[in-house]
Amino acid sequence: MALGDLPTGEEKRVRVQDMFDRIAPRYDALNRVMSMGMDQRWRRRALDKVDVGEGDSVVDLACGTGDFCELVESRGARVVGVDFALQMLKQGQGRGLAHPAVQGDGEWLPFQTASVDVVTCGFALRNFVTLDSVLHEIARILKPGGRAALIDVDRPAWGPIRLAHSLYFDRIVPLVGGLVSDRKAYAYLPQSTAYLPPPDVLREMLSGAGFLEIDRESLFLGSAQILTGVRGPLMPDCETNS
Numbered sequence: 001m002a003l004g005d006l007p008t009g010e011e012k013r014v015r016v017q018d019m020f021d022r023i024a025p026r027y028d029a030l031n032r033v034m035s036m037g038m039d040q041r042w043r044r045r046a047l048d049k050v051d052v053g054e055g056d057s058v059v060d061l062a063c064g065t066g067d068f069c070e071l072v073e074s075r076g077a078r079v080v081g082v083d084f085a086l087q088m089l090k091q092g093q094g095r096g097l098a099h100p101a102v103q104g105d106g107e108w109l110p111f112q113t114a115s116v117d118v119v120t121c122g123f124a125l126r127n128f129v130t131l132d133s134v135l136h137e138i139a140r141i142l143k144p145g146g147r148a149a150l151i152d153v154d155r156p157a158w159g160p161i162r163l164a165h166s167l168y169f170d171r172i173v174p175l176v177g178g179l180v181s182d183r184k185a186y187a188y189l190p191q192s193t194a195y196l197p198p199p200d201v202l203r204e205m206l207s208g209a210g211f212l213e214i215d216r217e218s219l220f221l222g223s224a225q226i227l228t229g230v231r232g233p234l235m236p237d238c239e240t241n242s
């Protein structure tokens with residue numbers, strides 16, 4: 001689907017929030033099935049890449065039901081989850097997860113400038129209304145030298161694999177998601193990859209937001225990606241939004 005057919009601006013914010021509130025009850029189960037169990041492996045890989053461990057303060061942006069938060073805590077780090085969909089947060093609480101979580105938007109994070117060691121974000125980059133603002137906001141709350149690990153889906157580049165992936169992601173996922181959960185939401189899921197900028201643009205955006213040592217790792221034949229970066233020195237204009 002072309003970007004022109006997808007919602008933008010406030011309409012996107014409202015639709016995405018409403019969609020995740022609706023699919024929250026079945027989100028975890030469907031997520032595991034649809035990623036064939038690989039999603040947790042990818043989260044662990046992301047945490048390894050930015051070396052999350054004992055004593056780190058971590059913000060998990062767009063935490064959903066708390067999968068990333070749980071893995072972060074298991075490494076002895078302190079984590080706060082942030083998500084704008086209240087039902088996703090409640091679903092996480094229902095799982096008995098112990099980490100604090102707040103309802104908030106990625107474009108206005110409720111944390112002081114240069115106050116956290118790591119920001120993680122799983123499968124949400126394509127959902128933000130203005131990705132560039134969110135990347136700047138992540139950079140703002142990170143201490144200089146702080147790390148970011150961002151995962152999202154991707155589309156394989158090589159023809160035959162791209163075709164097989166498209167059959168699964170564009171046909172089977174919406175079909176199964178529609179039967180078990182919400183037809184509109186699981187039709188939107190593959191369509192929303194159109195919001196994701198290509199790799200070189202993502203790198204430029206991270207660099208423009210103040211990140212150094214930017215790395216992009218492609219996962220499972222190009223069906224997902226991990227972006228990591230280290231927060232560079234503070235710029236004077238980052239001090240304002242604390």
Ligand SMILES: C[S@@+](CC[C@H](N)C(=O)[O-])C[C@H]1O[C@@H](n2cnc3c(N)ncnc32)[C@H](O)[C@@H]1O
Nearest residue numbers: 020062063064083084085105106122123124127
């Ligand atoms: C695909 S889910 C991923 C959840 C979780 N990170 C995971 O790895 O399973 C995307 C999440 O992003 C959240 N989200 C989307 N846009 C957001 C925004 N602007 N601010 C905060 N959360 C947002 C949604 O509510 C949803 O919980």
